[in-house]
Amino acid sequence: MTLTLSLADESATKALAARLAPHLRGGDVVTLRGDLGAGKTALARFLIRYLAGDEAEEVPSPTFTLVQTYEHLTPPLWHFDLYRLTDPGEVVELGWEEAREACALVEWPERLGPLLPRDRLDVQLTLDGPTARRVVITGHGAWEKRVAGI
């Protein structure tokens, strides 16, 4: 099942995060797809701040560090940016297996290769005008049914 939304501006992205966040559980994998500048990290930031209940929660870009962990959240959350990886084996070294207890937000999930789980929520972002974005949310596996509740 697929959900398609038009986000007029950043406040709409924030509202989407508030709509999505209460559905996240430990062990979930949410992929964030889209070109550079499409708003993947911005959506991740709003999700993490919603779960933290703190508008000032620091959510630095994970591009350089590859993963930022937020163990104090419920559920605990790992924010991956796999852009700089070249081999799925490197994902394992980042603690991909340990992260299975947490909710994983994954930018550039293409790099996961065979590690991409069957049960997952795909969020595809594209620029659509001066401030707007189009978002397509698709549930796979167990998420097929869960998408309906969002």
Added chain:
Amino acid sequence: MKVLGIETSCDETAAAIVEDDGEGPGRVLSNVVLSQLDDHRPYGGVVPEIAARAHLQHLDRLVRQALDEAGLGLSDLDGIAATAGPGLIGGVMVGVMTAKAMAAVTGLPFMAVNHLEGHALTARLTHGVTFPFLLLLVSGGHCQLLAVEGVGRYRRLGTTIDDAVGEAFDKSAKIMGLGYPGGPLMEKAAAGAADPGRFDLPVPMKGRPDCDFSFSGLKTAVRRHVENLGGTLTDADRADLAASFHQAVGDSLIDRCTKALKYFKEAFPDGKTLVVAGGVAANQVLRARLMDLCRRHRFDFVAPPLGLCTDNGAMIAWAGLERLRLGLTDGLDFAPRPRWPLDPGAKAAPFAGVKA
């Protein structure tokens, strides 16, 4: 005093030995960085060493080479330092375990160094800068303004709320089809601009009372210009857009640094130096603007040479040496810290004490 430093917290594997005379600047006796070795340049550039095993594979020979180039044996050293965070835990573990093992065997003191402290104290190694000073740390992974009061004493005045400035260069260059690494390629493109004011780009955070940075929106604005041009850019487009990008980044850095200088001067009337560290300090356009800012504020401008601005072992050796001089050694039970802010209280009270 002579200290060996090991850096494995990010993309680089590095080892170096530095020496001091008790005060003033120190000397780099050797400084070996894996990506700069000839036999490790298959692509003519930085090969990210993301995997811990890559650090493990090369560290032994780098340490040996650092000792050889300095003409020293382990018994000539006074201490061994390693980056213990922040960074990727796998890589950090490799460096810390190596340093601890060497310390255990030789009986030398071990110093667990914060990677950011390494960057922060480099200007003391190269220029003998005295405390306190204002530090702008601008690299691919960091973008911070810090008041450096002493070894282990930092006040974070500002940080990026999203992308680091080097990251903005890399990603914008990629969007513009310029390739990697973005900084030098953007600077080269901008030098050929016919109309640097052609593209309207936002100046992130300008006018805000804090000293924080934000560069994510700038990258998105670059993408929109590229899409408005139909997705394909001529060399002239790239040159103008790169120049407009430099202008926006420069305006933002100057605005943020001006705020930080104001807070810094109020808190530390004796301070008179702005230190710029990190790979972005190599950008001549931004460097010229920061030098001009210092002239206007009657501040000294100090930027360590590029090889000591990007990640290296000498900065870790030096931070370790400074800590050793103060008796700040660590036990062999020190656990690596993937997260390790220099100023843990920064978030709760961004300017606590600064205005007082």
